[in-house]
Amino acid sequence: MAGVSAGTVDRILHGRGNVSEAKRQAVEAVLGKVGYKFNIHTSAVSLKRGYHFVVTTPEAGEGEYWSSVIAGIREALEEYSDIQIQLDYLFYDQFDESSCRSVFDSIPQLEADGVILGPTFRRETLSLCEALDGKGIPYVFVDANIEGANPVASYSVDQEACGAFLGRMLLAGLHEGKKILLFRSERRGDERSSNTLAREKGLTDFLKANGLSDRLIRSTIPPTDDAENIIVDTFRANPQVQYAIVLNSRGNIIASAIQNGLKSDSIQLIGFDLTRDNIKCLEEGTITALLCQRPQLQGFSALRRLISWLLYRSREEDERHFLPIDLVVKENLPYYREM
Amino acid sequence: MAGVSAGTVDRILHGRGNVSEAKRQAVEAVLGKVGYKFNIHTSAVSLKRGYHFVVTTPEAGEGEYWSSVIAGIREALEEYSDIQIQLDYLFYDQFDESSCRSVFDSIPQLEADGVILGPTFRRETLSLCEALDGKGIPYVFVDANIEGANPVASYSVDQEACGAFLGRMLLAGLHEGKKILLFRSERRGDERSSNTLAREKGLTDFLKANGLSDRLIRSTIPPTDDAENIIVDTFRANPQVQYAIVLNSRGNIIASAIQNGLKSDSIQLIGFDLTRDNIKCLEEGTITALLCQRPQLQGFSALRRLISWLLYRSREEDERHFLPIDLVVKENLPYYREM
DNA sequence: CTGTTAGCGCATTCAC
DNA sequence: GTGAATGCGCTAACAG
Numbered sequence: 001m002a003g004v005s006a007g008t009v010d011r012i013l014h015g016r017g018n019v020s021e022a023k024r025q026a027v028e029a030v031l032g033k034v035g036y037k038f039n040i041h042t043s044a045v046s047l048k049r050g051y052h053f054v055v056t057t058p059e060a061g062e063g064e065y066w067s068s069v070i071a072g073i074r075e076a077l078e079e080y081s082d083i084q085i086q087l088d089y090l091f092y093d094q095f096d097e098s099s100c101r102s103v104f105d106s107i108p109q110l111e112a113d114g115v116i117l118g119p120t121f122r123r124e125t126l127s128l129c130e131a132l133d134g135k136g137i138p139y140v141f142v143d144a145n146i147e148g149a150n151p152v153a154s155y156s157v158d159q160e161a162c163g164a165f166l167g168r169m170l171l172a173g174l175h176e177g178k179k180i181l182l183f184r185s186e187r188r189g190d191e192r193s194s195n196t197l198a199r200e201k202g203l204t205d206f207l208k209a210n211g212l213s214d215r216l217i218r219s220t221i222p223p224t225d226d227a228e229n230i231i232v233d234t235f236r237a238n239p240q241v242q243y244a245i246v247l248n249s250r251g252n253i254i255a256s257a258i259q260n261g262l263k264s265d266s267i268q269l270i271g272f273d274l275t276r277d278n279i280k281c282l283e284e285g286t287i288t289a290l291l292c293q294r295p296q297l298q299g300f301s302a303l304r305r306l307i308s309w310l311l312y313r314s315r316e317e318d319e320r321h322f323l324p325i326d327l328v329v330k331e332n333l334p335y336y337r338e339m
Numbered sequence: 340m341a342g343v344s345a346g347t348v349d350r351i352l353h354g355r356g357n358v359s360e361a362k363r364q365a366v367e368a369v370l371g372k373v374g375y376k377f378n379i380h381t382s383a384v385s386l387k388r389g390y391h392f393v394v395t396t397p398e399a400g401e402g403e404y405w406s407s408v409i410a411g412i413r414e415a416l417e418e419y420s421d422i423q424i425q426l427d428y429l430f431y432d433q434f435d436e437s438s439c440r441s442v443f444d445s446i447p448q449l450e451a452d453g454v455i456l457g458p459t460f461r462r463e464t465l466s467l468c469e470a471l472d473g474k475g476i477p478y479v480f481v482d483a484n485i486e487g488a489n490p491v492a493s494y495s496v497d498q499e500a501c502g503a504f505l506g507r508m509l510l511a512g513l514h515e516g517k518k519i520l521l522f523r524s525e526r527r528g529d530e531r532s533s534n535t536l537a538r539e540k541g542l543t544d545f546l547k548a549n550g551l552s553d554r555l556i557r558s559t560i561p562p563t564d565d566a567e568n569i570i571v572d573t574f575r576a577n578p579q580v581q582y583a584i585v586l587n588s589r590g591n592i593i594a595s596a597i598q599n600g601l602k603s604d605s606i607q608l609i610g611f612d613l614t615r616d617n618i619k620c621l622e623e624g625t626i627t628a629l630l631c632q633r634p635q636l637q638g639f640s641a642l643r644r645l646i647s648w649l650l651y652r653s654r655e656e657d658e659r660h661f662l663p664i665d666l667v668v669k670e671n672l673p674y675y676r677e678m
Numbered sequence: 679c680t681g682t683t684a685g686c687g688c689a690t691t692c693a694c
Numbered sequence: 695g696t697g698a699a700t701g702c703g704c705t706a707a708c709a710g
Contacts, residue, residue: 006697014689039384041380041381042689043688046690081376082378082703157674158673164670172628327671331506332504332666335500336663344682347680350679357680385705
């Protein structure tokens with residue numbers, strides 16, 4: 001239609017240059033007129049080369065949060081199995097900044113075609129992103145977005161909204177004179193994760209807005225072996241507690257403490273994430289509800305985005321994607337096998 | 340690898356016959372060994388023919404439940420835009436059995452390649468399915484499964500689990516001595532929908548199991564113009580009500596009644612489905628929570644399943660798919676734009 | 679029953 | 695700068 005060959009159209013589609021301005025305009029006019037849509041699958045078939053991606057996240061123990069993200073990445077790999085993709089997984093210790101640094105430092109030298117990045121430490125992440133920017137290597141964030149970096153996209157949930165959502169649940173169920181006990185976990189050398197902090201901010205803002213601030217009691221889970229005893233003591237010292245809250249995925253620890261030390265079933269426990277341990281607690285009824293953030297979909301979307309970026313430099317307006325926040329209880333759990 | 344031509348492999352892959360047993364076995368052995376995976380997209384490209392599907396559901400007014408299902412179908416159409424698909428939409432009146440019958444009766448003559456079916460009336464549905472079975476036309480259910488039919492697949496949620504889920508929410512929040520007011524809607528000539536009945540069963544079973552049966556009050560929304568007054572009167576007659584429940588997508592009607600006639604903000608209203616009216620109520624705070632059943636994903640999955648069935652006779656073990664049950668409140672609503 | 683040929687949208691290579 | 699030729703997985707049409 002534009003009087004040019006397939007080769008020229010291909011050069012235009014991929015912005016490879018070596019095309020005269022006149023032909024470019026002619027072809028783009030036709031493309032618009034016929035509503036051309038790039039076909040990523042036939043493209044992949046004829047594409048000879050493969051891609052090499054690096055995936056770097058905190059260690060993903062079986063049944064834990066990050067392994068769901070990885071599972072999502074694997075599903076995308078399956079979905080796009082017509083494309084030859086090699087993945088390198090580089091895990092770091094999310095409680096050890098120097099472990100993160102040494103892993104991140106090694107990544108730019110790998111000359112990957114793209115990186116999927118589960119960030120924890122802001123400084124290390126920014127330094128890695130800067131190096132990747134310098135080499136023109138695209139990267140995508142999962143689980144959290146880091147301000148100041150230039151990712152192709154990020155897939156996470158609005159953590160403050162999570163906190164507010166949690167507040168809404170409490171508001172709906174809190175009885176006259178009862179209290180909310182919020183457990184923070186304290187771990188070796190760990191400044192608390194930014195996700196957890198954002199959740200707490202969302203929660204406290206919500207409680208304040210609804211006049212419930214004085215119902216909130218804060219407590220700390222020590223990293224020591226006698227944590228369970230201390231948790232039990234905290235509950236004993238606060239018999240008015242109706243809700244126990246844990247803002248990370250370790251709700252199962254509180255569940256065991258209640259179960260073993262308190263033998264109470266009047267306390268409602270709300271936690272985060274469908275980890276294997278948490279699922280078990282939900283089934284047994286020792287955890288009432290979990291807030292979840294579609295980790296599989298995060299991983300899936302991240303890899304898909306890298307592929308579409310590399311095969312076709314598709315740009316979108318807002319590349320900060322916020323995924324839904326799900327509430328999972330015993331009754332809807334069986335249907336929450338993601339995707 | 341099996342010493343046969345592409346044509347023979349193609350015949351085997353699609354079970355088109357005209358292949359000797361020996362070659363079939365040889366090829367299938369190789370297929371298994373190399374982990375062959377059918378590529379639906381390149382298949383579609385070389386496929387000359389298009390497909391013609393019929394979609395038949397209750398009328399899908401803008402912003403209503405069924406329009407989300409349709410939206411999901413449209414998304415799948417987009418996703419598989421490399422395949423030429425023509426869709427015929429045939430809507431019927433879900434409160435008028437004879438409307439359904441006349442629409443369903445016309446479908447077998449259309450000689451479609453496949454049908455997506457949103458069932459309401461059991462008898463009409465079974466009769467249509469029988470006709471389609473006779474013609475070898477595949478069909479997929481959305482929103483509900485009808486026992487006795489032979490669909491390629493069905494995509495719905497477990498409605499009893501929905502009811503139990505709802506019960507769980509009530510159990511968590513119900514205060515001492517407070518009541519639950521369940522509204523049933525009564526409409527012209529309408530036996531109540533089987534989905535609504537299943538939800539009610541799930542709810543009542545749950546309440547009974549948790550010793551809350553005596554907290555439940557049942558009421559009826561008449562189909563008349565003075566419905567709002569009657570609803571208000573019901574609330575006035577039951578001042579102990581803490582929760583109001585509507586098991587269909589018309590929760591917004593109760594919301595207006597409370598808002599206009601009662602001016603109370605102490606009643607928590609829980610409904611179903613992210614319809615436009617319900618979304619508005621959620622944002623305004625007149626509805627506390629909605630249970631949702633991924634209507635878009637239902638539609639999307641249904642069309643995708645028909646395509647994969649026709650392009651490749653992929654069989655799966657259990658083709659009764661139960662989608663997740665989501666809880667949406669004001670705080671997570673912004674992130675629930677499906678898919 | 680089976681193989682060959684042509685062609686789908688796409689990417690690459692190479693000659694001009 | 696540009697177009698022609700080749701090949702990817704796949705299906706269709708046809709010859710034998």
